Amino acid sequence: MPSYSEQWLTDRMTGGGRRLCAGGIFTFPLFSPFLVEHFKLTAPRLTTIVLAGMIGQYPFAAFVGKAIDLYGPWSCSLASSVLFSLGFGLFAHEIYKTLDDIAAPSKSSFERLTLYYFLAGLGTVTSYFSSLFAASKNFPEYIGIASGVTMAIFGLSPVFFSLIASTFFTDEGSELDVMHFITFMAILTGVVHLIGAINLQTTSLTTAEIVSGHEDAEDEENISEQTADERTSLITPKKLNVQVTVVPIEHNQSLIDILNDRYFWLLGLALIICVGSCEMIMSNLGSIVMTLPSSSSVPSSVATATQVRLLSLSNTITRLVVGPLADFASPMASFLPNGTIHYTRKHHISRVAFLSGASMLLVLTYTWMELGVRSREDVWVLSVGTGIAYGTIFTTLPGVVSGVWGLSNLGRNFGIITYAPFIGTPLFSYLFAFVSAAHASDGGVCKGEQCWRLTFAVTIISAAVSLFASVLLWRKWKGRV
Template identity: 55%
Template sequence: MSHIRHLNLFVTCISAAANALCAGGVFTFPLMSPALVAHLKLTQPQLTTIALAGMMGQYPFAAVVGKVIDRYGPWACSLVSACLFSSGFGLFAREIAKTPDDISQPSSSSFHHLTLYFFIAGLGTVFSYFSSVFSASKNFPDFIGMASGTMMALFGLSPMFFSLVASTFFSTPQNGLDVTHYLQFLCILCGSVHLLGALALTIPASARVDSDIVSEAEDDPEAVADENTSLIPGKRPQAQVQVIPVEEADAVADLLRDGNFWLLAFVTFVVLGSSEMVLSNIGTIVLSVPAQSSSIVKAFEASSDATTSLQVRILSLANTISRLLVGPLADFISPVASLLPSGERSFARKHHMSRVLFLTFSTTALALTFSWMVFGVRSEASLWALSAGVGIAYGCAFTVLPSLVSSIWGMPNLGRNYGVLTYAPFIGTPCFSYLYAFVADRQHQSYGVCKGVECWQLTFFVSLIAAVVALCVTLRLWKTWKGMI
């Protein structure tokens, strides 16, 4: 019987990894934006709106998706994402294919259709992301940082994977990216992988979460646990665990009444919102600055498409590496607390440092990166620092947030609480992105891409100030939650 459980767990891990790797299609929009400008004559605000539709599609129903995860399991989310990816990418490809090549100005109907279709694909992204991350987290609750970090790392690697596929199989030096066939490929691959995930993603009965333990304790009054009681049957009790009283957020109202939640939401607003502004607009940022020979970009100077692809890969690689490192490191220096039936929280391993450290690092990295954009970048060769800095900050923050939420507000409603928190970037991403779009559009009043550092210098100056304020907030949270996470 144990062999069957191990086999099921192996299949679940492979399926979750495949979902994560195939979930980031919307993040390759910068690869498509030059072709959309040339073929559909879209303006910068229109490009930003379509990109935002994909980014923001991840967030409006995040709390609902979290509730689906908590109640039905990751398989249901994988099934929904299969339908959404297939329809979103497929309809997007169809809209581009039916648009004539000789139009002289953007079509309003095509713009609205593309925005809707990319929103559908973005909605598929959040269902896919939750299915992989929480499948891993709930199968390995004792190592939530490593489990979720690994899935997030693969999710972060997804744009790089698709970028390599796009440049290898769907691009030519003469014509650039064949957007229509690339989107058709995304439609088939993402739909198929997530359909298989609906069959494979399970949470074994042995992988019990805190809510099951609490329920059993309520049914059996004699099941009283102290700080040395093992929380999972079959495990030896841990010695010298630290016990801290906590208040569970049983309802969303309890969560919203906590002032620290709003501080964490502000940090999330800034870090994820400004990072996703860069993720969705790196293509036009590349086009806005002059090319300059450099050992870093020398091999990729053949076209703007190749340079944009390079920046997407740097973003993806930095994002992935930070997620791979942060998950295990956070588990080591800041072990996740477990909920005792008595309403207290215990650490089974020695706690070295607060997990807020990683948010402080993210905000610091963003502040330094945006400073470089404002005062240092004057050519295309210097943009690698933007891609690397944003990728590191984005991956680090995203990796640590689920464990922060579970440590402070408990595991039973982790999906819901994390979903509520993700409304912060739902607001932050359009704020920063439209700031970028309208600043660029003000500098360039015709169709095409704005040229020059003035297209984004004000945007990054405002982002720099926001990152510094967010850094101060993380220091406040570090002090408030000292010894708790």
């Protein structure tokens, strides 16, 4: 078996390209104006297509997680190769066969585009889960760093694709060549994930092996000598200077056990609000930019690309920072057969505090949209605030789920909890779409702050509810995560 550090390096090298190519669906704002013009789409129909990709990540999340628990991450990487190739490839083909000067919108084209983007969304979740749980299960003691680095590279995906789009698929003074750009995404994502399926693997590390990766040979010998009695703790607190607590915990809860836990539902409510509203902004960032006047002569397409990159970079940087910070402030516990948990470092604060911080940031960010935004240049606060909150939530969530309900069914449990945005994202997205459509003149593009003012008033109240829910969870799980 490779050493702990060698396995870490191998996972980072083989998985980086796959994660960098996994977020193609988040580039939708780059080509949404083209789709409106080319297919004569209304705002609700455009929202439906992007929602198909966004919520396509979630319907099968629990099944994807369970498949990883049973068969390993390689199987889902292979599925991603097929789904991305089909989704993006057929999407590009639909653009190719549709004339530029169609007189009226085609319902069948709209339905096919929705289906194809749904396939790409499903490919996103299989790719995301395969990378996340390969890292989390290989490095359970440093789940914050493992998941943070994994998701940071994933967060860079929109920046990576937007740079490719502007460099290779946009001529000077012209618009993006959408058909060829999406075709390129279909080929690249298919090939990269096929290679990932060949290389991806996980290892099963025991508590002693994890500890021995950080202790000298003498400490490793002392640990191994104490394994004869299954009721004897594997860790010597005085020797290793760790915190030991005895708590009742069940590692192999059934699905019914999870669903009967009211705090599971409270966590789900917080995620419905936070992730749902964040993904609404990610889907409609281009539309928000286009509603506002510009204080400069920068074209709307350039302004939109700038905001997409700001959101993506803030999301990425947050994951790189929050992962190690969470591991330091909230070290993950190791669970032993006799019900004992131990922390290898002092536990300073609950990981749920990071979720509370994200909720508070969203309250402030959405309030800024109500009170402070006057031009396109002011939208950067929304982009950065959304990116930080979104990155914080998804970096700390695997640690919260595994800390409360154990590691053995982490894939299944994480998959179930991610059904929350499957509810929240369409709720907030259709709220935005219908408010915008109600203020559009003669079925055209909506202009002005009235296009989204009601939407952000609702999200402010919702984010405050999420903050309250996360504080309750913080108090309930104090000392556990």
